[in-house]
Amino acid sequence: MMNVAHAPLLTAIVTVIALLVYWWTVLRVGRMRGKHGVKAPATTGPLEFECAYRVQTNMLEQLVVFLPLLWLSNAYFMLWPYATGALGLVWIVGRIMYAVGYVQDPAKRSTGFLISFIATIGLLITTIWGIVSAWMAVSA
Amino acid sequence: MLNVAHASLLTAIVTVIALLMYFWTGFRVGGMRSKHGIKAPAVTGNFEFECAYRVQMNTLEQMVMFLPLLWLSNAYFMAWPYLTGALGLVWVVGRIVYAIGYMQDPSKREAGFIISALALLALLITTIWGIANAWIAVSA
Numbered sequence: 001m002m003n004v005a006h007a008p009l010l011t012a013i014v015t016v017i018a019l020l021v022y023w024w025t026v027l028r029v030g031r032m033r034g035k036h037g038v039k040a041p042a043t044t045g046p047l048e049f050e051c052a053y054r055v056q057t058n059m060l061e062q063l064v065v066f067l068p069l070l071w072l073s074n075a076y077f078m079l080w081p082y083a084t085g086a087l088g089l090v091w092i093v094g095r096i097m098y099a100v101g102y103v104q105d106p107a108k109r110s111t112g113f114l115i116s117f118i119a120t121i122g123l124l125i126t127t128i129w130g131i132v133s134a135w136m137a138v139s140a
Numbered sequence: 141m142l143n144v145a146h147a148s149l150l151t152a153i154v155t156v157i158a159l160l161m162y163f164w165t166g167f168r169v170g171g172m173r174s175k176h177g178i179k180a181p182a183v184t185g186n187f188e189f190e191c192a193y194r195v196q197m198n199t200l201e202q203m204v205m206f207l208p209l210l211w212l213s214n215a216y217f218m219a220w221p222y223l224t225g226a227l228g229l230v231w232v233v234g235r236i237v238y239a240i241g242y243m244q245d246p247s248k249r250e251a252g253f254i255i256s257a258l259a260l261l262a263l264l265i266t267t268i269w270g271i272a273n274a275w276i277a278v279s280a
Contacts, residue, residue, distance in 0.1 A: 051181050127152075139146075140141075
């Protein structure tokens with residue numbers, strides 16, 4: 001049976017999956033370098049390469065917000081312990097849709113971006129909620 | 141009354157504020173994309189856009205050092221527990237001054253950069269101090 005001790009493990013699993021997705025975007029940039037002959041350190045060239053590069057950069061930009069919020073929410077939000085990991089999974093699904101859509105056509109990046117953005121806002125809310133609850137508990 | 145348990149909550153609050161500040165730099169890039177018609181995946185083409193983009197990237201580059209040092213200092217520096225969060229707030233203020241100055245004129249980015257660099261350096265010192273103390277304590 002699942003119990004409350006599984007919740008931080010779910011957060012850890014989500015973190016590993018998120019890092020693997022990021023890794024995949026990095027490897028794709030490497031593949032596009034080979035496919036289109038874009039030699040390092042150039043980061044411009046054919047559209048397909050630049051899309052793959054922007055996907056990776058945007059993943060990096062979002063990860064730096066996502067991982068701290070995920071773990072702060074994990075540490076402080078106690079109301080529904082699984083909500084943190086569940087929101088993390090939604091974020092990952094959004095990021096995969098973003099990465100796949102962007103390379104097909106930059107205009108197709110919006111849906112995935114929106115899904116992961118909403119998950120980030122969700123984690124922001126659970127984090128703030130959790131910190132406020134913890135603050136009241138230690139002040140009591 | 142405030143007690144020592146509030147110190148790590150302050151660190152958590154500073155983290156959330158830093159992430160919101162970073163969000164703001166990212167949103168500004170999105171705003172500049174539509175203002176100047178810079179379509180993804182392009183990241184060049186207009187001076188104001190490029191300044192906003194560089195602000196976001198530089199904030200990202202600094203955050204990757206800031207967040208680990210902030211939380212290491214929080215974990216190990218026990219001499220004045222609130223100092224970690226206070227230094228974090230100075231860092232955020234410096235980054236905001238940097239972002240606003242850069243958008244006015246790239247040469248105006250230095251004051252904010254120096255403020256946040258000093259805060260980062262101080263967090264490096266509290267972290268090393270804290271780790272050294274912890275090392276001595278577990279070796280005793």
